Amino acid sequence: MLRLTCMLLMFLFLPAISWGQTSYPMLMGLKPAAAQLGTSSEHELESRYSMFGADRVIVSGEGVTGKIVTPMEPGKDGKVPSLTKIKIEFTVTKEAAEGVREFRVLGPTGASTLGQVVITRLPIANESDKNDTIETATEVTVPAAICGTVEKSEDVDLFKFHLDAPATLTFHTLAMRLQDKIHDLQSHVDPILTIRNSTGSTVAAADNVYAADPYLSHTFSEAGDYYIEVRDVRYKGNRYWNYVIEVSDQPYIETIHPIAVQQGQPASVKLIGTNLGELDSVEWQPGEGVALGMQEVQLPLPGGRSNPVLLAVSEHPVEVEQLFSEGSEKGEQAISIPGGIAGQIEQVSDIDSYKFTAKKGERFTFETIARRLNSAMDPIIWITNSDGKSLSENDDLRTWGKRTYQDSMIENWAAPADGDYVINIRDVHLRGGEQFTYFLSATRSEPYFELVLDTDKTQLTPGTSGVLFARTVRKNGFTGEIELSVENLPEGVTAHGGRILSTGTDGCIILEAAADAKPTAMNIIVHGKATVGEGDEAREVSVAAQSMQEIYMPGGGRNHWPVSMHTVAVGAPSDIRSVQLDQMEISLKPGESIKVGVTIERAEGFDKNVTLDMLFQHLSTKYANVLPKGITIDSKKSKTLLTAKESSGHLLITAAKDAPAVEKQLCSVMANISLNFVMKATYSSQPLFISVVPEVAAEKVADADKK
Structure with a gap:
């Protein structure tokens, strides 16, 4: 920290040194991509844009x-060197949870994008420089976590291992799943895994199991030398296509049944996997530290813990599917609402059916959670009446904007008449087996909302402001306002909490760093609070926002991937030192326009284009618009592009003739600097409050002022 402080002073008092169109580091690859429990290990981290000055690493979870x-x-020449490769060290306790962790580095340019590291119990084995033939295969001792890279076109990596006796091994690959959150990696690996014997003949192979990542278990009936071959199925390559292959002779749990449990209640969980021996099931109870929703846990096994297992934790009772429902001629098991059924599609073409009774107009939501929990099942659900007529059906569901999942949901379904109904579920491809587990949740539809943050980080510098956008998805008739707040801010940072109006979907929080704020960073939590329901059923609800990592899509599109942290970081003074408005509060009458002047303070030597905006947008898509309904920016009469050394512009804010009344909506005026075709460095003004006052009300106010 002392070194970084000295560097920051250097940046402040030596004007010849300029960051100039400064970008935060965009992490691209980590080698090796895994770290072992109970060890400290050194790794090479590569990024786009410099990591010079980085002094801290944040890792999700505990124990790492x-x-x-x-x-x-x-640099000796007084210039800031570009540093796109650095060494970092991970220290992992013996008690740390295994699985994939998110991490980022922090420095003068703020917080980097996210990288991922695999935490494993297995010893790490690294790929050698040349291992593309059987003769040059990297020799490894199994069990091991084998780390390598499909680094160029037609790259084929081979690893040689020896078995002294027959054995059953599992081969679990993490590759494509390590790249979903690399925002600047537009093409991902599609690995295929092949096991060969000493003559090069194929003895086992696997392709897509966990999304594009392969997994297989194989019983080797003879001792001898064997080879693991990994390549991209298309014979493509990329220097950032890192992978980890966990090779083990220990129990490996693919899924469990039931795949869902009720919070705080003990459950007997059947284990489905390899090398389980006589171990059929375990007793487990989700304790206080296990939250509701989809969770990754390590189940207790004799002598230790299982590999990471995905399951659902429900606040409602969870029943287990009965193979034959007593007293039902059709084999339809009754489902409790609210509640859920944990079941299996045990065989090919199997259909599970659950009966419920409803009154006309009652509304229900049915959701399956299967593929999201690593089940082999791709579910489809449909509702039928007592005559077997199909009333509603769903295959894939969409959540968090553009994200789609192979699980299914029928939401806010209204019963057309009093009577009995059946919710049916099967695999869409009519497959089946013990790995085809699912959880079918059944609840009465109630108004609620989801909340998503547009990014995973907010960058600040001393004396500047940044804006954090939140978007809501309203469910089951919820139309209320949502108040936004933030917890766990870094020292020296304050927040101006905004709101999402009942007529809109977006809101913002403006964060402000004090002029003397020191370099710092914290992971924050954003909440949206609202009143849902009406009358006696009204209640206050607080929803934690889901952070999203920006993804640079092929062709220049922008997308998102859910992540576990949103980091607020204060770095060194950068390209823009302030964004000032000539007024901080405006009131418009319907049909009226008001010009707001904007002045930016450029750092010495910074002469790149700056774009002013109040909407967060890319190409034709608006990712955040917090303006009140009926309020727009007249782009033709605004000066939003500040070229070269220009520092002043303006925005003409216009109210439509039918704009509804609103009082003091918190808005941000942004100064954007392009980092690449998709990503921007965004600086914010302090809050601009916009009100819309009907003309009659405005006249009354004016008369009162005169009196």
């Missing part, structure tokens, strides 16, 4: 810490 190993020394 990171630190920067590479010395951060300024």
Whole structure:
């Protein structure tokens, strides 16, 4: 920290040194991509844009810490060096949870994008420089977590291992799943895994199991030498296509039944996997530390813990599917509402059916959670009446904007008449087996909302402001306002909490760093609070927002991927030192326009284009618009592009003739600098409050002022 402080002072008092169109680091690859429990290990981290000055590593969860190993020394010529490769060290406790962790580095340019590291109990084995033939295969001792890279076109990596006796091994690959959150990696690996014997003949192979990542278990009937071959199925390559292959002779749990449990209640869980021996099931109870929803846990096994297992934790009772429902001629098991059924599609073409009774107009929501929990099942659900007529059907569901999942949901379905109904479920491809587990949740539809943050980080510098956008998805008739708040802010940072109006979907929080704020960073939590329901059923609800990582899509599109952290970071002074408005509060009458002047303070030497905006948008898509309904920016009469050394512009804010009344909606005026075709460095003004006052009300106010 002392070194970083000295560097920041250098940036402040030596005007010849300029970051100039500064970008935060965009993490691209980590080698090796895995770290072992109970060890400290060194890794090479590569990024786009410089990591110079990085002094801290943040890792999600507990039990894993990171630190920067590479010395951060300024260049002898007084210029800031570009540093796109550094060494970092991860230290992992023996008690740490296994699985994939998110991490980022922090420095003068703020918080980097997210990287991922695999935490494993297995010893790490690294790919050698040349291992593309059987003769040059990298020799490894199994069990091991094998780390490598499909780094170029037609790259084929081979690893040789020896078995002294027959054995059953599992091969679990993490590759494509390590790249979903790399925002600047537009093409992902599609790995295929092949096991060969000493003559090169194929003895086993696997392709897509966990999304594009392969998994297989194989019983080797003879001792001898064997080879693991991994390549991209298309014979493509990329220097950032890192992978981890966990090779083990220990129990490996693919899924469990039931795949869902009620919070706080004990459950007997049947284990489905490999190398389980006589171990058929375990007793497990989700304790206080296990939250509701989809969770990754390690179940207790004799002598230790299982590999990470995905399951659902429900607040409602969870029943287990009965193969034959007593007293039902059709084999339809009754389902409790609210509640859920944990079941299996045990065989090919199997259909499970659950009966419920409803009054006319009653509304229900049915959701399946299967593929999201690594089940082999791709579910489809449909509702039938007592005559077997299909009333509603759903295959894939969509959540968090553009994200789609192979699980299914029928939401806010209204019963057309009093009577009995059946919710049916099967695999869409009519497959089946013990790995085809599911959880079918059944609830009465109630108004609620979801909340999503547009990004995974907010960058600040001393004396500047940044804006954090939140978008809601309204469910089951919810139309209320949502108040936004933030917890766990870094020292020296304050928040101006906004709201999402009942007529809109977006809101914002403006964060402000004090002029003397020190370099710092914290992971924050954003909440949306609202009143849902009416009359006696009205209640206050608080929803935690889901953070999203920006993704650079092929062709220049922008997308998102859900992540576990949103980091607020204060870095060194950068390209823009302030965004000032000539007025901080405006009131418009319907049909009226008001010009708001904007002045930016440029850092010495910074002469790149800056774009002013109040909407967060890319190409033709608006990702956030917090303006009140009926309020627009007249782009033709606004000056939004500040070229070269220009520092002043303006926005003409216009109210439509039918704009509804609103009082003091918190808005942001942004100064955007392009980092690449998709990503922007965004600076914000302090809050601009916009009100719309009907003309009659405005006249009354004016008369009162005169009196």
